[in-house]
Amino acid sequence: MSILFEPTSIMNMSLRNRFVRSATYDGCANDGYVTESQTNLYSMLAKGGVGLIITGITYVHPAGQISKFQNSIAGEEFIPGLKKLTHTVHDGGAKIAVQLFHAGREARFPRSREEVPLAPSLLETDPYHEREYRAMRRDEIWEVIRAFGDGARRAREAGFDAVQLHAAHGYLLSQFLSPFTNRRQDEWGGNIGNRLRLHREIYQDVRRKVGEDYPVLIKVGVQDGFPEGLGFNEGKQAAKLLATIGYDALEISQGLRGLGYENTEFKTNIHDINHEAYYRQSCREIKKEVDVPVILVGGLRTFKLMEEIIQNNESDFVSLSRPFIREPDILDKWKKDDSYKARCISCNRCFDGLLKRETLRCFQEDREKHREARDVHNKN
Numbered sequence: 201m202s203i204l205f206e207p208t209s210i211m212n213m214s215l216r217n218r219f220v221r222s223a224t225y226d227g228c229a230n231d232g233y234v235t236e237s238q239t240n241l242y243s244m245l246a247k248g249g250v251g252l253i254i255t256g257i258t259y260v261h262p263a264g265q266i267s268k269f270q271n272s273i274a275g276e277e278f279i280p281g282l283k284k285l286t287h288t289v290h291d292g293g294a295k296i297a298v299q300l301f302h303a304g305r306e307a308r309f310p311r312s313r314e315e316v317p318l319a320p321s322l323l324e325t326d327p328y329h330e331r332e333y334r335a336m337r338r339d340e341i342w343e344v345i346r347a348f349g350d351g352a353r354r355a356r357e358a359g360f361d362a363v364q365l366h367a368a369h370g371y372l373l374s375q376f377l378s379p380f381t382n383r384r385q386d387e388w389g390g391n392i393g394n395r396l397r398l399h400r401e402i403y404q405d406v407r408r409k410v411g412e413d414y415p416v417l418i419k420v421g422v423q424d425g426f427p428e429g430l431g432f433n434e435g436k437q438a439a440k441l442l443a444t445i446g447y448d449a450l451e452i453s454q455g456l457r458g459l460g461y462e463n464t465e466f467k468t469n470i471h472d473i474n475h476e477a478y479y480r481q482s483c484r485e486i487k488k489e490v491d492v493p494v495i496l497v498g499g500l501r502t503f504k505l506m507e508e509i510i511q512n513n514e515s516d517f518v519s520l521s522r523p524f525i526r527e528p529d530i531l532d533k534w535k536k537d538d539s540y541k542a543r544c545i546s547c548n549r550c551f552d553g554l555l556k557r558e559t560l561r562c563f564q565e566d567r568e569k570h571r572e573a574r575d576v577h578n579k580n
């Protein structure tokens with residue numbers, strides 16, 4: 201059996217293999233609540249054999265909401281729906297972690313006209329951000345910390361096997377870590393220890409509320425997508441500090457996004473194996489420095505390559521998003537034939553669709569089906 205399919209664990213969470221479905225927003229929630237289309241999607245994924253499913257961005261505080269169609273864990277009322285989701289996944293034999301999220305300055309749904317999105321600091325000029333936002337007050341930072349802790353407590357109550365904090369992709373925690381967006385002069389800004397104070401305080405609040413035996417994971421952006429942002433040397437140092445703080449596993453990804461898809465976490469143009477696994481080197485370097493499991497994500501498409509990465513001890517897990525959108529049952533295909541080629545072409549139409557308020561699906565698949573139908577029609 202391939203090492204990828206060997207059972208393993210993160211802390212006390214046993215997993216049937218080393219495959220993770222990376223957090224993927226699906227645009228299917230109804231006012232923050234879980235919907236039937238979500239339980240159906242998660243059921244398919246779990247039955248497809250993946251070890252751990254990480255939900256899409258789930259906001260812990262209304263000021264951190266980015267989409268109307270996103271899940272919430274910001275109140276007790278969301279627990280029953282989330283329970284349905286965790287039961288569905290457990291029935292399919294997989295484990296599930298909820299991704300706890302705050303959008304920071306990227307937030308979109310103000311509760312009042314006066315409310316503007318929150319960020320560590322207000323930048324005078326910023327070519328990467330156009331909309332209005334303001335710097336957080338200290339009391340607002342503490343409110344967010346407690347919201348993450350309460351979200352984690354609700355997650356445990358709802359039956360999630362773990363939580364994953366979203367500290368990547370330019371959202372609130374990523375904004376605090378990056379020296380580009382965090383220009384604070386107080387204890388929440390400045391040196392890397394201060395820029396990670398939020399991550400540390402959240403960890404402690406979460407830990408206090410979920411107990412010592414519950415896996416608390418983090419997805420961390422270790423490099424921004426433009427030169428003036430967080431560089432990898434500091435990002436690597438941040439990853440080491442996060443492991444020291446106590447996080448139980450690190451998923452290695454991108455920090456603030458630069459311009460175009462090529463400077464984001466979901467790169468396109470993965471035409472051959474050399475363009476796959478684009479955070480491999482970062483992950484390998486971090487893996488050498490930490491003693492908690494690391495999870496590699498980003499452009500993983502070839503079974504043999506993933507196997508090689510795990511065998512070489514460059515990562516402990518492999519995490520995929522877009523290939524599971526195209527083929528929720530892709531692991532079955534790889535089990536039967538390890539040379540099977542993932543059908544996802546990384547065109548990002550799935551993501552573009554979400555931006556246009558479509559629900560998550562593979563548009564390439566739609567196109568192919570349409571083409572096949574047209575060919576059949578033309579033949580007849």
Ligand SMILES: Cc1cc2nc3c(=O)[nH]c(=O)nc-3n(C[C@H](O)[C@H](O)[C@H](O)COP(=O)(O)O)c2cc1C
Binds near residue numbers: 223257299419523
């Ligand atoms: C449609 C879509 C939605 C995503 N939603 C999330 C999300 O909710 N949280 C997150 O951390 N990453 C999200 N991502 C990023 C993925 O988790 C992953 O890091 C990235 O797509 C690279 O992996 P891949 O090449 O296997 O797709 C999303 C990606 C896509 C394509």
